[in-house]
Amino acid sequence: MRKKPGGVLGIVAVTAALALSLSGCRGDSGGQGGGGSASSPGITDSAITLGITTPLSGATAGPGKCTVAGVSAYFGAANAAGGVKFGDGKTRTVNIKSYDDAYDPQKSLANFQQMVSDNVFAATAGLGTPTNRAFRDAAISQKVPQVLVMTGDPLFSDRKQSPWQLGFVPIYQNEGGAFGKLLAKSGAQHKVAILSQNDDYGKGYVAGFKEAIQGASNISVVGEQTYEATDTSVDAQLTQLASSGADVFFNAMSITPLTIAALQKAQQIGWKPSWFLPSNTSSPTAILEPGGAAAYPGIYSVSFAKAPQSPAFAKDPDVVKFLDELKKYGNYPDMPAFPHCMWSYMVGATLEKAFQNMKEPTRDSFMTALRDIKDLKAPLMLEGTSVNTTVDGQPAVSSVVVQKYNGKGYATAENFG
CATH class of the missing domain: 3.40.50.2300 (Response regulator)
Known part of the structure; x- marks a missing residue:
């Protein structure tokens, strides 16, 4: 005999529907993504937002500005081409928010707190050991990725001690x-x-x-x-x-x-x-x-990066493309004076690879995908170097080439002297 809608089955059905509705919204400032999983803050079906806290003023402003310019150039070009296709099947634009910490750890921590308020999905590319260390504990506590940052501090590549972190450049x-x-x-x-x-x-x-x-x-x-x-x-x-x-x-x-x-x-x-x-x-x-x-x-x-200033790479296809995009989308019209412009461009390529492999619009899925990149030949990488995020205790790039200054740029140093 069929129960009336007001019976027990009807109440259970309504309760279950309400629970599903609430679970789809809980902790989700960015909407619902593929597979029915609740999205993490900072990501929607059409966009993802990344934050960079780095010195944009003070003595280290030169390399600091490069960390923003390179990532902005990479994703500016990707966005102009239609966006990045993620592993959940959605195509998204990648938005960059930059914050000036003037190489001051206290400002860096304040910037991270602002990122959280701004619903940033992940912090990336920022320059400096003391400034990145300043908000590492907070990032771990709040489970916010702090990845591919510009510090050679090995702590950031220790998965047990820093589960939400990963360095980009070789450790010191x-x-x-x-x-x-x-x-x-x-x-x-x-x-x-x-x-x-x-x-x-x-x-x-x-x-x-x-x-x-x-x-x-x-x-x-x-x-x-x-x-x-x-x-x-x-x-x-x-x-x-x-x-x-x-x-x-x-x-x-x-x-x-x-x-x-x-x-x-x-x-x-x-x-x-x-x-x-x-x-x-x-x-x-x-x-x-x-x-x-x-x-x-x-x-x-x-x-580990091709230097645009070097005559050896003046006509290199990677370098020509990079300089064009740096000017168009990175708001950096001059020849890069610091390698951080090239490094952060490579960070963009590494992030894109992780985005392509993350199956759900969540920070957990992103970290899983990020830690599974092997032998990626990112644009501008020198022969003999690559991105490998699979080795615990090592950053995304651990291989380097020793070079000697020749008066204009650098050339590979096979021997000392």
């Missing part, structure tokens, strides 16, 4: 180790002086370098000094290190003005060793030329 130890291996392989006797930033950045570079030269009888460290990231001069440290007689200077420095001043000061006091500079402070036009780098027997750094 990888860069320092690459140079140490090249130096040890030379076979010649070398005395090394070290100046490093007194934080995890500097310590990571030095640790990687020392591990690589361990057991190399031809390499000796004859002097070590540190400086604070807030210092305005390292003249005293350079004078002390010059007296060591070192013919190689390992300068683990992240501050652009200090790097230029150090190059100039060493010349003034008559100390002209070969230099190693980190990838983020080795720009030919922004640092080496004003610093008078041509006065030294060799300036070495590491890279």
Whole structure:
């Protein structure tokens, strides 16, 4: 016998329908996506919003602006072509919101809190170890992805300690180790002086370098000094290190003005060793030329990106396309002075790959897809490098090529000297 609508079955049906309706809205500021799964904040059926907190003012504004320009260029072009097709079958435009932290950790944390208020899906590409660390705990607590950020801090690539994080650039130890291996392989006797930033950045570079030269009888460290990231001069440290007689200077420095001043000061006091500079402070036009780098027997750094300034890549299809899109969509009309423009463009390609593979419009699905990218040859990558996010403890890019400054750009350094 059929029950009347007001009976028990009718009540159950209405309750179930209400529950389904509420579950479709709960925690979803962006609508409902594929497969009936509730979307995470910051994503709808037609768009996704990403946030970047990075220095857009202050001493590190140059590379900071590049982190926004490169991602904006990549997705500006993708949006103009119709958008990005996601793994759930929806095609979405990718919107970028940028926030200035002036390389100040407190501002960075405030910016993250603003991102949450602005319903940003994920934070990405921002520059700096202290600034990214400032909101790491908050991002973990609120389960907001903080990924492909511009820091070599290994903590960001440790899945257990940082489940919602992933670094993009090689960890500091990888860069320092690459140079140490090249130096040890030379076979010649070398005395090394070290100046490093007194934080995890500097310590990571030095640790990687020392591990690589361990057991190399031809390499000796004859002097070590540190400086604070807030210092305005390292003249005293350079004078002390010059007296060591070192013919190689390992300068683990992240501050652009200090790097230029150090190059100039060493010349003034008559100390002209070969230099190693980190990838983020080795720009030919922004640092080496004003610093008078041509006065030294060799300036070495590491890279994984094609440099548009280099004659070797002037007509490279990747570089031509990148420069065009950087101007059109990245609001960056000049030749990039910092590698961060290229790095963040690669971040765009890596994010797109993750978007294409995420099956649901959720942060969980995104992180799963992001951590399953292997051997991606992103645009602008040098031969021998690739994006691989599958190795715990390593960032998206862990392979680097040691290069030597040739007066205009960099060329691969097969040997030291």
